[in-house]
Amino acid sequence: MSWWWVVIIVSGVVLVALYLSMTAGRLDALHRRIDAASHALDVQLLRRSALTSDLASSGLFDPATTVVLAASAHAARAVDVTDPVARGLAESDLTRVLMEVLPDEAEVAELRHSPEACAMLDELSSTCTRVQLSRRFHNDAVRACRQVRRHRAVRWFRLAGHTPWPHTMEMDDTPPSALTDR
Amino acid sequence: MTLKIGIVCPYSWDSPGGVQAHVRDQAETLIAGGHDVSVLTPVEDPTHLPPYAVDGGRPRAVPYNGSVARLTMGVKATARVRRWIREGDFDVLHVHEPLAPSLGVLACWAARGPIVATVHSSIERSRALATGYYVAQTALEKINAIIAVSEHARRTIVDHLGADAVLIPNGVRVDTFREAAPLRRWAGPSVMFLGRMDEPRKGLPILLTAFAEVRQRIPKVTLILVGPGDPDEVLAGVPAAVREGIVCLGRVSEDEKARALASADLYVAPNTGGESFGIVLLEAMAAGAPVVASDLEAFDHVLDNGRAGRLFPVGDASALAHAIIDLIDDPAERAQLRDIGRQRAELYDWPRVARDILDVYASVTAGQGPVTEDLRGQIVGRWAGRRREAP
Numbered sequence: 226m227s228w229w230w231v232v233i234i235v236s237g238v239v240l241v242a243l244y245l246s247m248t249a250g251r252l253d254a255l256h257r258r259i260d261a262a263s264h265a266l267d268v269q270l271l272r273r274s275a276l277t278s279d280l281a282s283s284g285l286f287d288p289a290t291t292v293v294l295a296a297s298a299h300a301a302r303a304v305d306v307t308d309p310v311a312r313g314l315a316e317s318d319l320t321r322v323l324m325e326v327l328p329d330e331a332e333v334a335e336l337r338h339s340p341e342a343c344a345m346l347d348e349l350s351s352t353c354t355r356v357q358l359s360r361r362f363h364n365d366a367v368r369a370c371r372q373v374r375r376h377r378a379v380r381w382f383r384l385a386g387h388t389p390w391p392h393t394m395e396m397d398d399t400p401p402s403a404l405t406d407r
Numbered sequence: 408m409t410l411k412i413g414i415v416c417p418y419s420w421d422s423p424g425g426v427q428a429h430v431r432d433q434a435e436t437l438i439a440g441g442h443d444v445s446v447l448t449p450v451e452d453p454t455h456l457p458p459y460a461v462d463g464g465r466p467r468a469v470p471y472n473g474s475v476a477r478l479t480m481g482v483k484a485t486a487r488v489r490r491w492i493r494e495g496d497f498d499v500l501h502v503h504e505p506l507a508p509s510l511g512v513l514a515c516w517a518a519r520g521p522i523v524a525t526v527h528s529s530i531e532r533s534r535a536l537a538t539g540y541y542v543a544q545t546a547l548e549k550i551n552a553i554i555a556v557s558e559h560a561r562r563t564i565v566d567h568l569g570a571d572a573v574l575i576p577n578g579v580r581v582d583t584f585r586e587a588a589p590l591r592r593w594a595g596p597s598v599m600f601l602g603r604m605d606e607p608r609k610g611l612p613i614l615l616t617a618f619a620e621v622r623q624r625i626p627k628v629t630l631i632l633v634g635p636g637d638p639d640e641v642l643a644g645v646p647a648a649v650r651e652g653i654v655c656l657g658r659v660s661e662d663e664k665a666r667a668l669a670s671a672d673l674y675v676a677p678n679t680g681g682e683s684f685g686i687v688l689l690e691a692m693a694a695g696a697p698v699v700a701s702d703l704e705a706f707d708h709v710l711d712n713g714r715a716g717r718l719f720p721v722g723d724a725s726a727l728a729h730a731i732i733d734l735i736d737d738p739a740e741r742a743q744l745r746d747i748g749r750q751r752a753e754l755y756d757w758p759r760v761a762r763d764i765l766d767v768y769a770s771v772t773a774g775q776g777p778v779t780e781d782l783r784g785q786i787v788g789r790w791a792g793r794r795r796e797a798p
Contacts, residue, residue, distance in 0.1 A: 250783050254519070255548055261521075262551065265774030351766060358573060358770040362552045365571040369548050372569070 248373070249384045255370040259391050262363035266394060267306070269356045270316060274301040276349045277319060283345065285336055290326055297322040313396035320397045323353070327401040346404065353400035364393040409441050410768060413497035413778065415488075416448035417509035419466040420456060425577075425686065426503055426527050429556070432578055433501075433764070434459055436757040440765075447491050447510060449479035463487055463510050479510050488513045489780055497778040499523060499768045505550060506543055515546040520778035521771040523764075525554040526564055526572060528683060543568070549781075551771040554764070557705060559683045573767060577686050578760035581752050583661075584693035589670035590663065593654075595627025596735045599671035599696065601664070601687055602678075604636030610677030610701065611641060613724050617677075619649045620728035625735055628652060633659055633667050668694035672741065673734055676700035679721055685709040688716070689755050692748030697741045699730045715751040716744060 280286075281294035297319045304315040327333055337343045370391050379385060416430040427448075434444045444459050449466040456462060464484045488510060492500070498521065502511040505524040515522060524547075547553075547570060555561035555572040564572040598618070602609040611632075618630050630653045632638065638655040645653070656667060668674060674691035678701055685705045688698050698716035700706040710716040717734060719726040734741055753759075 251545060251548060254783075258549070258551060261771075261774035263774070265770055265772075268773040269770065351769075354766050355770050355773075358552070358767055359773070361571055361573060362770060365553075366551070369570065373548075 245378065245382055245384065248376070248379060252370070252373055252379065252384055255366065255373060256385075256388055256391075259363070259366045259370055262359065262366045263394075266356070266359040266363045269352060269359045270301070270312075273349070273352045273356055274298045274319060276345065276352055277301075277323065280345060280349065283342065285342055286326065293322055294326060309392050309394055313394060317397040320399060323349075324399070324401045327403050330403045333403045350400065350404040353398075354405060357398045357400060360394055360396070360398050367391040367393045409443060410498045410765075410772070411443045411496060411777075412437060412445070412768070413492065413495045413500045413514075414444060414446045415463075415500070415502045415511050415514045416446055417504045417507045417511045418449065420448045420450040420460060421452055425684075428686075429525075429527065429577060430503055431457075432580055432757055433761065436578070436761045437764075440758070440761060445491070445495055445497075447488065447514070449510060461491055463491075466509075480508060480513070484510060485513050485517070489517045492518050492778060493780045495778070499772055500778045501525070501764075501768075502550070503527065505546060505553075512542075512546045515549050517781060518778050519549065519781040521768070521775055522550045522778070523552045523554065523767055523771060524550045525556060525575075526560045527556050528560065528563075552767050554767060557684045558708070559705065575760060575763045575767070576755055577684050577689075578757035579686060579689040579693055579752055579755045581693045581756040584665045584668065584690050584752075585695070585749070587662070587665035587669040587694055590666040591670060593629045593631070593670070595629055596625065596672045597629045597631055597670070598673045598675055598731060598735075599631045599633065599667065599691075600675055600677070601668070601691075602634045604632060604634055604638065604641045606636075608679050608681040609634075610679045610722070613677040613679070613701075613722055613727060614675055615642070615645055615649075616724035617728040617731065618652070619646065620725065621731050621735075622649055622652055624732050626652075628735065629654060631656060631667065631671060633657075633664065665690070665694055668696050671696045673731060674698050675727070675731065676706060677727060678703060678706070682706065689752050692716070693752035695745050695749060697734060697744035697748060699727065699734065701727075709751075711751060715747045 277294055277298035281291050281298060286294065301315045301319045304312045306312055333346065337346060373379060374385050374390070414430060414434055416427060418424055418426055420427060430446060430448070434446050437444050438459060446460040447463045448460055449463050450456060451465060453462040464479045464487055466479045492514065500514060500518050500520070500522045502514050502522060502524045504527055505511045505515060506526065511524070547568060553564055553570060553572040554575045555564055556575065556577045558574065561572045561574050564570050600611060600614055604611050614630070621628055632653065633656045635658045642650060642653065659667060668691050674696040676685070676688055676698065680703065682703055682705045685700070688700060688706060688709045691698050692715065698710060700710060700716060700718060701721040702718040703721060707713070707718060710718060717730045719730050
């Protein structure tokens with residue numbers, strides 16, 4: 226009688242341990258997915274501000290626009306990357322500046338008079354699209370991770386270890402419509 | 408930058424289907440763009456595989472999602488998937504239909520690194536999905552980016568799985584259809600139907616009713632039926648006078664389909680449901696056939712709310728008859744629809760769609776290394792992996 230109880234308890238413990246180990250593995254993969262996504266987003270954001278700086282120093286714009294472009298690109302690069310809120314605000318400002326500077330297709334068509342300018346604008350266009358995609362993928366990874374971290378088993382057994390609670394990146398990432406309507 | 412791309416097709420390469428056609432066009436467009444592509448797919452007869460495709464094993468008939476699907480699963484399939492991933496050394500892995508229990512799920516489990524998935528169908532929440540929810544989640548969690556080909560498919564992902572998906576529409580090979588030489592000239596105006604004749608959701612009976620009405624007004628009109636199905640059975644109830652104006656071409660090849668579309672004065676899509684995208688409409692538009700289609704949500708979208716083609720209420724045969732008569736009587740309107748249709752199809756041209764897909768690849772590969780084999784939970788695999796690494 227008691228022998229059966231031992232078997233049942235031991236197999237129960239083994240099953241729970243297996244489940245916990247699998248969940249810890251899932252969680253680890255999810256944390257790595259967030260790391261990769263946030264790194265990718267970082268790469269695209271840095272590329273966007275670098276391209277904006279290039280655009281500012283290209284001589285394509287009047288002095289006032291040049292100053293605004295350079296200042297917002299600099300602000301986006303100088304911000305503390307560990308503070309997602311501040312970074313989101315600085316990047317949103319850059320988004321709005323790009324939208325103001327490239328308001329409509331007529332204006333953009335006027336800028337496309339040299340091959341260098343065309344290449345620059347095309348690269349900015351695809352980078353803006355990639356910023357938007359990267360942010361969506363990042364936030365989706367965060368959502369998937371949070372979903373698992375909310376499980377009771379994960380909280381009780383502290384399967385997430387010391388990894389901080391993941392945060393989404395909130396910013397306005399709308400690409401300038403005049404650029405993306407290809 | 409050229410990428411090494413591994414694409415997984417879930418369904419048998421030798422059976423016709425939208426997903427297979429999508430995978431083929433995607434692979435060929437990417438190869439034309441200078442990328443290195445390998446497609447892993449189930450196949451009955453591997454001798455007919457194109458050079459870029461790899462045999463993923465024979466499919467087995469499994470009841471799935473309300474019908475019998477031919478899928479590939481099992482120990483042998485898993486081993487093939489793992490070897491393909493190990494030897495492929497891909498920069499990005501692209502899995503099609505990750506929710507179908509086939510090679511796609513196996514590939515998600517077997518790989519780590521940049522994984523992109525495309526969802527084609529809109530699956531209603533089924534018992535199968537509910538029981539498979541945990542399993543589906545473990546595979547989905549490893550996917551870095553999900554693409555949906557239609558708004559309908561996107562909503563499936565968002566509502567049922569809570570995940571996000573980027574909308575990148577199906578592509579159409581505009582060149583193939585634009586340059587197709589007309590199959591032949593018909594004596595009078597011609598109206599074309601394309602699809603399984605005996606599949607009720609394709610709506611052929613509605614078109615046959617409408618066609619009888621059209622023929623009373625315009626006796627010289629011809630109806631061309633293209634697609635599999637037994638004509639005698641389908642046309643059994645059709646009066647002889649109407650039957651005279653109907654030509655059955657049966658099942659045709661891709662080239663013949665393009666040429667048939669190029670020779671039609673009108674293309675009619677009387678579908679009553681079950682369409683999540685409407686790729687045939689775009690193919691007709693690219694071939695220069697003005698489109699008349701039922702106002703399903705997907706068709707409405709492809710036809711730009713009726714600006715790029717004529718819409719009629721689903722199942723309304725007399726409205727369809729009127730639309731056909733109107734357009735046959737008005738060559739100027741048809742010419743205009745042909746121009747608008749061609750422009751509209753350009754938006755879905757494969758090179759353009761491929762560029763959007765490459766943007767997604769760029770977004771997932773930027774933050775991590777290439778695709779490697781995932782050895783978690785693989786006791787034997789780990790041991791073998793260590794043996795392999797040792798000199």
